[in-house]
Amino acid sequence: MLVSVIAVYFSYSSSHSLKKSNSNEVVSGESYSSTVEPEKVYSEATFPNYSLKELKDKALFIVKGVPVQVTDEYMVEGDIPFTEYEFKVDKVYKGDKAIQSTAIKVLQDGNELNEFIDHPLMELNKEYLLFLKKSSDGHLIMVGGPNGKFTYNSKSNKYESLNGITFDDPSQLP
Amino acid sequence: MLSKFIALTGIVCFVLFFTIFSSTTYAHTVSNNGSESEGWVHGTHATSKTQKYFYVVGTEQFWRDRFNNGASYTSSETGNQLKMVNDSAINTNNYVEAQNVSNATWVARTVYNTSGQHKTTWWIQFNSAYKNEYSNSQWDRIAQHEITHVFGLKDLYENYNDYRLMWWQAGNYTGLTTAEKNGLKYIWGY
Numbered sequence: 001m002l003v004s005v006i007a008v009y010f011s012y013s014s015s016h017s018l019k020k021s022n023s024n025e026v027v028s029g030e031s032y033s034s035t036v037e038p039e040k041v042y043s044e045a046t047f048p049n050y051s052l053k054e055l056k057d058k059a060l061f062i063v064k065g066v067p068v069q070v071t072d073e074y075m076v077e078g079d080i081p082f083t084e085y086e087f088k089v090d091k092v093y094k095g096d097k098a099i100q101s102t103a104i105k106v107l108q109d110g111n112e113l114n115e116f117i118d119h120p121l122m123e124l125n126k127e128y129l130l131f132l133k134k135s136s137d138g139h140l141i142m143v144g145g146p147n148g149k150f151t152y153n154s155k156s157n158k159y160e161s162l163n164g165i166t167f168d169d170p171s172q173l174p
Numbered sequence: 175m176l177s178k179f180i181a182l183t184g185i186v187c188f189v190l191f192f193t194i195f196s197s198t199t200y201a202h203t204v205s206n207n208g209s210e211s212e213g214w215v216h217g218t219h220a221t222s223k224t225q226k227y228f229y230v231v232g233t234e235q236f237w238r239d240r241f242n243n244g245a246s247y248t249s250s251e252t253g254n255q256l257k258m259v260n261d262s263a264i265n266t267n268n269y270v271e272a273q274n275v276s277n278a279t280w281v282a283r284t285v286y287n288t289s290g291q292h293k294t295t296w297w298i299q300f301n302s303a304y305k306n307e308y309s310n311s312q313w314d315r316i317a318q319h320e321i322t323h324v325f326g327l328k329d330l331y332e333n334y335n336d337y338r339l340m341w342w343q344a345g346n347y348t349g350l351t352t353a354e355k356n357g358l359k360y361i362w363g364y
Contacts, residue, residue: 041285041287042285044284044328045284046281046283046319046329046344047279047281048304048307048343049345079285080278080299082277109278109280117217117328136276141277148279164331
């Protein structure tokens with residue numbers, strides 16, 4: 001019985017302190033105070049519904065390549081996370097061929113502190129096929145988030161999307 | 175000594191009574207997480223069946239209406255078991271807001287802290303950069319989708335689930351399907 005009482009006390013104490021800490025975050029408008037270790041949070045997001053044809057139509061570039069380094073990680077509006085990559089382009093399937101064999105900057109939703117469960121951050125030096133468009137402020141972003149990000153499966157020799165759409169030759173897109 | 179014993183007994187009885195009969199009963203540990211083939215997948219769930227939230231100052235009435243309608247769908251489709259209650263920032267850390275983020279590719283999202291299987295704090299954000307791409311009724315269902323994340327269901331990705339509320343892409347939601355209702359019933363034990 002005493003254990004129950006102690007458990008109730010500690011349960012109350014811990015939830016109370018969590019609430020205080022988070023209240024400070026919201027009220028201050030800052031993402032984290034300087035004295036509090038940033039806590040990782042998770043996002044489950046809803047993305048637009050695009051067919052392969054729509055992806056192709058909306059894309060300014062369709063490129064195959066690898067992210068070679070993270071050039072920036074940041075939040076906007078306090079808690080909207082982004083990661084910027086340097087992406088080495090091996091082949092251009094749509095768009096200006098001048099970017100072939102160059103490195104471009106690609107922006108993805110999420111960062112180390114707030115990752116999207118549906119849209120994991122790209123792994124460095126892993127091959128991707130990306131459908132990219134320019135945002136209103138000029139960043140290259142993936143069309144529809146994970147819709148426009150295909151990973152290369154070396155076992156099947158196919159590009160695969162989050163929901164299992166696969167194709168082997170990007171030049172044969174509908 | 176006897177008075178202390180009586181006091182402690184009283185506290186424990188109160189806690190037990192509150193736990194058993196309160197409408198905000200804490201969710202139990204979920205051992206079956208469902209599956210795509212079952213039509214529902216459990217991720218992490220809120221700590222109680224009634225969730226308080228506040229609207230961030232400046233949130234337009236348009237988005238408040240969308241969220242209210244989504245919450246209303248959730249309540250009615252779960253037999254009034256899972257509820258969202260608008261409150262003040264003094265009483266809750268959970269909140270709802272809209273942000274206009276043109277670089278973001280998401281339409282709406284549910285963000286949360288976790289402790290074990292529980293979402294300890296959550297917030298739902300609508301990306302108003304997509305406001306004109308969906309009708310009001312589509313946004314209502316997108317809100318319901320996000321609310322259902324709070325109550326424990328994860329997104330579904332297999333194409334045979336593309337008609338369900340928890341399908342990962344927005345636009346064609348028509349409410350909780352029977353399988354998803356069963357998943358929520360299992361998670362919350364009602």
